[in-house]
Amino acid sequence: MENKTLKKIDLIFADYTSSKYKVLEKVLEKTPDEIINEIIDSGLKGRGGAGFPTGLKWKFTKNEDNPVKYVICNADEGEPGTFKDREILERVFRKVLSGMATCGYAIGAKEGYIYLRGEYLYLVPELEKEIEYFDEFAKKLNLDFRIFLRMGSGAYICGEESALFESMEGKRGEPRNKPPYPTVSGYNQCPTVINNVETFATVQIICKIGSEEFKKLGTSDSRGSKLFSVSGDTPTPGIYELELGMPLTDFVDNYGDGDTKAVQVGGASGFCVPRKHLKDTIIGFEGIPTGGSMMIFNSSRSMYNVLHDYLEFFNEESCGQCTPCRVGCQQLLKGIESVKKGERKPQYLDELKKLASTMKIAAKCGLGQSVANPFNSIVDNFREEIIY
Amino acid sequence: MSNIETLVKNLVEKHGKTRNSLMPVLQGVVKEERYLSEDAMIIVAKELDLSAAEVYGTASFYTFLDTVPRGKNIVRICKTISCHMKGKDEIIEALENAMKIKVGETTHDNKFTLLTANCLGWCHKGPVMLVNDVVFPELTPEKALEVIQDYVKNSK
Ligand SMILES: Cc1cc2nc3c(=O)[nH]c(=O)nc-3n(C[C@H](O)[C@H](O)[C@H](O)COP(=O)(O)O)c2cc1C
Ligand code: SF4
Ligand code: FES
Numbered sequence: 247m248e249n250k251t252l253k254k255i256d257l258i259f260a261d262y263t264s265s266k267y268k269v270l271e272k273v274l275e276k277t278p279d280e281i282i283n284e285i286i287d288s289g290l291k292g293r294g295g296a297g298f299p300t301g302l303k304w305k306f307t308k309n310e311d312n313p314v315k316y317v318i319c320n321a322d323e324g325e326p327g328t329f330k331d332r333e334i335l336e337r338v339f340r341k342v343l344s345g346m347a348t349c350g351y352a353i354g355a356k357e358g359y360i361y362l363r364g365e366y367l368y369l370v371p372e373l374e375k376e377i378e379y380f381d382e383f384a385k386k387l388n389l390d391f392r393i394f395l396r397m398g399s400g401a402y403i404c405g406e407e408s409a410l411f412e413s414m415e416g417k418r419g420e421p422r423n424k425p426p427y428p429t430v431s432g433y434n435q436c437p438t439v440i441n442n443v444e445t446f447a448t449v450q451i452i453c454k455i456g457s458e459e460f461k462k463l464g465t466s467d468s469r470g471s472k473l474f475s476v477s478g479d480t481p482t483p484g485i486y487e488l489e490l491g492m493p494l495t496d497f498v499d500n501y502g503d504g505d506t507k508a509v510q511v512g513g514a515s516g517f518c519v520p521r522k523h524l525k526d527t528i529i530g531f532e533g534i535p536t537g538g539s540m541m542i543f544n545s546s547r548s549m550y551n552v553l554h555d556y557l558e559f560f561n562e563e564s565c566g567q568c569t570p571c572r573v574g575c576q577q578l579l580k581g582i583e584s585v586k587k588g589e590r591k592p593q594y595l596d597e598l599k600k601l602a603s604t605m606k607i608a609a610k611c612g613l614g615q616s617v618a619n620p621f622n623s624i625v626d627n628f629r630e631e632i633i634y
Numbered sequence: 635m636s637n638i639e640t641l642v643k644n645l646v647e648k649h650g651k652t653r654n655s656l657m658p659v660l661q662g663v664v665k666e667e668r669y670l671s672e673d674a675m676i677i678v679a680k681e682l683d684l685s686a687a688e689v690y691g692t693a694s695f696y697t698f699l700d701t702v703p704r705g706k707n708i709v710r711i712c713k714t715i716s717c718h719m720k721g722k723d724e725i726i727e728a729l730e731n732a733m734k735i736k737v738g739e740t741t742h743d744n745k746f747t748l749l750t751a752n753c754l755g756w757c758h759k760g761p762v763m764l765v766n767d768v769v770f771p772e773l774t775p776e777k778a779l780e781v782i783q784d785y786v787k788n789s790k
Contacts, residue, residue, distance in 0.1 A: 326714045326753040364661075364698045365754050367767035397661055400697030402752060416656030418695035434654075476758065477716040483758035514715075541716060541757075555715045559752055565695075 250528075252496035253489040255463065255471035257451050258444070262338050267383050269454045270344045274387060278352040282308060285352075285449060288457035289469035294320055294405075294442030295512065295537035296612070300449070303439055306429035308353040310437035317349045317358035317391075318414075318433060318440040322398055322405035324363060325513035326559060327539030330473035330485050331443040335362075335369055338447060343380045343393060345446030348453060349439055350391040358393040359433070361410050364400045402563040406611050407432070407440045409565065420567045421611035442537070444473055465491035468530030472538060478510075479503050479544035494519055494527040497540065505544040508627070513539035514556040515616035518549070520627040549628035550586060556620045557582070564613060571614025574605040578621060582632055592633045595625055638674050641666055646681045656682060656692055660699050668708065668747075669700040697751070705740040707785055710751040710764045717753075717760035725761050726750070728775035732782060745786070 273281060286301030307315060319342060323331040334342060346358045362369065377393050384391055396414055398404050404413045408422035411433045432438025441449075448470065452460045464470045468490035477483050480501045488497075498506045508520045511527075511534045519527050519534070527533055543552060557579040566572045581598040584590040602618035609615045625632055645662040649655035659682065663674050670678075670693050679686040693699045709729065713722055726737060729748055733741050740747040756762040759771035763778065770781050784790075 323755055324753065327716055327757050328753075329755040329757055332755050363755070364696075365751070365764065368769060396658070398696075399657065399661060399699050400751070401695065413657060414654065416653040416692060418692055420695075477760070478719060478757075485758070543719075547719065551718075552715060555718055559714060562752065 250465060250489060250491040250493075252492045252500055255487045255489055257455075257471060258334065258341075258447055258473060258487050259337055261454075262340070267340065267344055267347075267380075267387075269450055270347055271387060273344075273348050273453045274351060274389060278308065278354070281348060281352045281453075284457050285452060288452045288460045289464075289466075290445070290448055290452060290460070291468070291531060292442055293444035293448060293472055293537065295325065295515075295535070297531050297535050300441060300445055303429060303441070304349060304353055306427075307437045307439045310430060312437050314434070314436045315353055315355040316433045316436055316438040317346050317353070317355045318410070318438055319346055319358065319360040319443055319446055320405060320407065320410060320440055321360050321362045321366070321443050322402075322410060323366075323443070324402035324405045324563075325515065325537055325539050326556075327477055327510070327513045327541045328475045328537055329477075330475045330538050332366055332369070333485050334443050334447050334473070335366070335373065339373060339376050340380075341447040341450040342443055343376065344453075345441075345449035346393060347380070347384065347389060347391050348449055349441070349446070351389065353437075353439055355439070356390050356392065358391060359414065360393065360395050361398060361404070361414065362395060363398045363405075367397065370395065370397075401565075402559075403565045403611075403613055406613065409611070410440070411438070418565070420565045421613075423610070444538070448472075463489050465530055465532065467491075467532040468535075474536075474540050475538045476501050476540050476542070478540075478542040479506070479547070480542045488529075490530040491532070492529055493525060494529060494534075495524040497529065498524055498542070501540070502542055503544055505546075506542055507545045507547065508543045508549065510539070510541040510543070510552070510620070512536040512619075513541075514559050515613070515619055517619050518552075518623040518627060523627075549624055549631045550582070553582060553620065553624045553632065554579070557617075560613065560617050565611075568608075568610040568614065570605045570608040571610070571617070574601055574609070574614065575617060577601060578617065585633060592629075595629065595632060599625055636673075638663070638667070638671070639677055642674070642677045642681050651682060653682065653684065656684070656689065660689075660693055664699055668704040668706065669702060671703075675701075703740070705744050705747040707745060707765055707790065708747045708749060709782070710749045710754070711737075712752070712754045712756070712760065712762050713750040714753040714757075716757035717762060720760040722761040724775050725763065725773050725778050728778055729782065732779055746782070 291297040404419040409419040602621040
C-alpha cells in the first residue's frame with residue numbers, strides 16, 4: 247500500500263482565467279482519440295460517488311454507432327453533506343463548460359445538458375449568462391456543441407443517472423433497469439455520457455496540466471485530488487481539496503474537534519467509521535470512496551439519532567418503485583424505533599441487518615442498494631447506542 | 635383565455651411542444667402560481683398532447699411541484715443531519731410560533747407555507763432555509779424571524 251498523508255491541493259479553484267477558454271482552444275487541436283486516451287491515461291474516476299473510469303465511459307459512448315449522442319452534467323448534488331458542486335458552479339463554472347465541450351467533441355455529441363437541482367435555482371441567472379458566453383465562443387471556434395440548462399424539482403433520486411434521464415424526458419424520476427447502460431441508451435434512448443460537475447472540472451484540469459502531472463497526485467487506485475465537503479462537529483466546516491489516498495486519521499487530526507467519535511464518509515449512503523478504525527481506513531477507491539461528503543460526529547452525538555435521520559431521509563427519497571427498497575426502508579426505520587422503545591428485543595437488530603443486506607441484492611438501483619452501508623456500519627459499531 | 639391558459643401557452647411556445655418540455659413547463663407554472671391546480675394540469679396536458687393522468691403522474695412525483703395550494707411564500711427548512719446538529723429544531727420552533735402554524739401548513743392570510751426539506755447543499759453553514767428560491771444560511775432563530783419579518787414588511 248502506498249503511504250500517503252493529508253496534503254492540501256489547489257487545482258479546482260485555482261487559475262481561473264475569467265476571460266477565455268484557452269485550454270479548450272488547445273484541446274480542440276487534438277483528435278478525439280488523443281483526448282480520450284489522455285483521460286484514460288490520467289486514471290480519472292468519476293467524482294459523483296460511484297467512481298467509474300471517466301475515459302472508458304467516453305470511449306464506450308464514442309464507439310456507439312448513433313448519429314445522436316448527449317453529454318450530461320449531473321448537478322443534482324443531493325447527497326446529504328455534499329455541497330462542493332454548488333461551489334464549483336459558483337466559482338469556476340467555465341471549467342465545467344470546458345470539460346463538457348471537451349467531452350462533446352471527443353464523443354461526437356452536439357448537445358450538452360446540465361441537470362441542476364431545484365434547490366439551486368438562485369444560481370440560474372449567472373449560469374445562463376455564462377452559457378450564453380460559451381455559445382458565442384463555441385461559434386467562434388467552429389465547435390458544433392450547445393449547452394442547455396435543465397432543472398430538477400426536489401427529488402434526490404433524480405441524481406441517479408437513469409432517473410435523471412427519465413426526469414428530463416418529462417417523467418417520474420424512477421430509475422431504469424440496467425443494462426443497458428447510459429453509454430448505450432441514456433437520454434432519449436441515445437448514447438450518453440453523464441458525469442458529475444467535479445468530474446468535468448477535473449477534465450479541464452487534466453487537459454491543462456496533462457495526465458502525467460495529474461497522476462503524480464493520489465495513488466494507483468485513486469488518481470489525483472478531489473474536493474471534500476466537511477460538516478458536522480468540526481471547527482472548520484467548508485470545502486477542501488485534498489490528495490486522494492490519505493488515512494482517515496489524518497483527516498480527523500486536521501478537521502476534527504479533538505473529540506471525534508465517528509466519521510460518516512460518503513453521505514447518508516456511505517459508511518460510518520468509528521474512531522478505532524480511523525487509522526486503517528483509506529479515503530479513496532481502495533478504501534472508502536466518497537463523492538466528497540465527510541460528516542464528523544463528536545462524543546456528544548447519539549448515533550441512534552444519526553441513523554434515524556438517515557433512514558428518514560431514505561424513506562422520503564425512495565422512489566417507491568421496487569418493493570425491497572420501498573418497504574425495506576420503512577421497516578428499518580420502524581425497526582430501530584421499536585428496539586429503542588423496548589418493544590422488540592435487541593436481537594431484532596440482526597434481523598434488520600439481514601433485511602438491509604437483502605436490499606443490497608434485491609433493490610433496483612443504488613439508493614436501495616446502499617442503505618445497508620450506513621445501517622450495518624452504524625449498528626455494528628454503535629449497537630449499544632441503538633438499543634439503550 | 636384564462637391567465638393560466640396564457641401562461642401555459644407561452645411556456646409551451648418557449649420550451650417546445652414535446653414531452654421533454656413537461657418539467658420546464660410545470661416548473662414555469664409553479665413559479666407563477668406556487669402550485670399546480672387541477673385546471674392547470676389539464677391545460678398543460680392539452681397543450682402537450684398528453685393525458686391528464688400522465689401530467690399528474692409526473693407532477694405528483696416531485697416535492698417542488700406541489701399539487702395542493704401553497705402560500706405566497708414557501709419556507710423550507712433543512713432538516714437533514716448536519717443542520718439537525720446545528721439546531722434546525724429551534725429554527726422550526728421559532729417560525730412555527732411566529733406564524734402560528736405547524737410544519738406543512740399555510741398561514742391564514744396565505745402569505746407563508748412552512749415546510750421542511752432534505753439537505754439543501756449548505757451543510758457547512760447550517761442551519762439553513764430557502765424562502766422560495768432564496769437561500770438563508772447560518773441561521774439563528776432571531777435571524778430566521780428577521781427574514782420572515784422582512785417578507786411581511788415589504789409585502790413580498
Ligand atoms: C440515489 C443516487 C443518487 C445519486 N446522486 C448523484 C448526484 O447528486 N450527483 C452525481 O454526480 N451523481 C449522483 N449519483 C451517481 C450517478 O448515478 C452517476 O453515477 C454519476 O453522475 C456519474 O458521474 P461520475 O462518473 O462523473 O461520478 C447518484 C446515484 C444514486 C444511486
Ligand atoms: S431501490 Fe429505491 S429508489 Fe431505487 S428504484 Fe427501487 S424503490 Fe426506487
Ligand atoms: S444538512 Fe442541511 S444543508 Fe445539508
